[in-house]
Amino acid sequence: MRARWARRLLFLALPLLGLAYQISAKKTAEAMTGVSFGLGWLLKALVLPWGQALIAMEILAFAVWMVVLSEIKLSEAFPLSALSYALVVVASWTVFHEPASLLQALGGAAILLGVWLMGRSSEAKQ
Template identity: 45%
Template sequence: MRALRPIWLMVPLLNMAQQILLKQSAIDADRAGGTWLIDILSSHWFLAAIGAEIVCFAIWMTVLSELDLSKAFPLSAISYVLIMGVAWIVFDEPLPLLRLAGSLLVLAGVWLIATASRPAG
């Protein structure tokens, strides 16, 4: 099993950043009125989200070249938990106990998948 490389942790962080930036561009465009598509496409939040996605894609391709897909993909699930936490802090979105418990289960599942060894043979 390959050891976790620190750069791989950028995948969930960049996924989280992209979603937060897209949310902010959607909020700004919603307030702007009927030209929402033009507002979104010209938003600095949207352009930053595109930049985050491009960097994330490059790192993700590296992850996929070095790990089995079944081990790599759960890494992206960490984003779900990060997004909920940041949305709670930045956008004051609710974070009920049941959602928090589910997030802990997601993290536990990611950890189990990441630390599982291959069967002999």
């Protein structure tokens, strides 16, 4: 079993990589405006810096996910991926200046509370 601090870093990496993936996807999509979907679209996306970052984030997230799953149970690890939903709402508001509704804020808070409760129940079993 890894040191406690290493486990926490891995846990933090999952939602942050999910957030980085979504930001890269949005930036790539913005750059692809007006390009018809097809092989040319794919080739253009692959040469864009944000498109390359998107692929890198996916590969890195896969690697981190495999390490996390080798260390802990799926039922304990999976709720961490939900944190990226709340982070994406914050990023869409701060990075892309998209409006965030009260319901989105409440939903994000509910996700955070749910992840915290699930984490507490896992700690209580140990």
